[in-house]
Amino acid sequence: MFAKQKMVFNYISTNYVNFLCFLSCTEQGDITRLEVDAVVNAANNSLLGGGVDGAIHRAAGPELLEECRTLGGCATGQAKMTAAYQLPAKVVIHTVGPVWRGGDNDELALLASCYRECMRLAQQKKLRSIAFPAISCGVYGYPAEQAAEIALTTVAHCLQQDGQTLEKVYFVCFGDAISKAYNEQFARMTWNNAQNNLQR
Secondary structure (H helix, E strand, C coil): CCCCEEEEEECCCCCCCCEEEEECCCCCCHHHCCCCEEEEEEEEECCCCCCCCHHHHHEEEHHHHHEEEEEECCCCCCEEEEEECEEECCEEEEECCCCCCCCCCHHHHHHHHHHHHHHHHHHCEEEEEEEEEEECCCCCCCCCCHHHHHHHHEEEEHHHCCCCCCCCCEEEEECEEEEEEHHHHHHHHHHHHHHHHHHH
């Protein structure tokens, strides 16, 4: 039973951000219970477990690990898709975020690539909903404020692309600091969008 679970739904009325949902959790495993088309797994290069990755593997069952062993790992900034097995999601998209090393080692580009590659796979599969964790914000040490800006702006840009089928994008935040960073970035996007509409 998950304690102190809180959901806050936010909506921006533009032609490219259809629906962004923030799920603030006190339990790391909550992402595994979302009934969405795709759950994104913040994995390591081996794809064989640990952190959010470990929680997803435990919830999905041993079949997920067996399939991951056939994929040959995953490069940082890239993504690979598997079946979801015992998860309520339809598929799992595995992506490997960068380790924060001060910001001068292509961390921004690599983190943005994680979100783009996940969105690309979702579009190829014609999925309608996807749930992201805060990629690289855990043991990889990416500053939450910077990570939130990259996540939301990259996803918003992807939603502008022709042929995009996604209708719901969830960001699942573990801990108050990460949830606060995502909600503040979302508020800035909402404000900027409102100001741009007024100037038209």
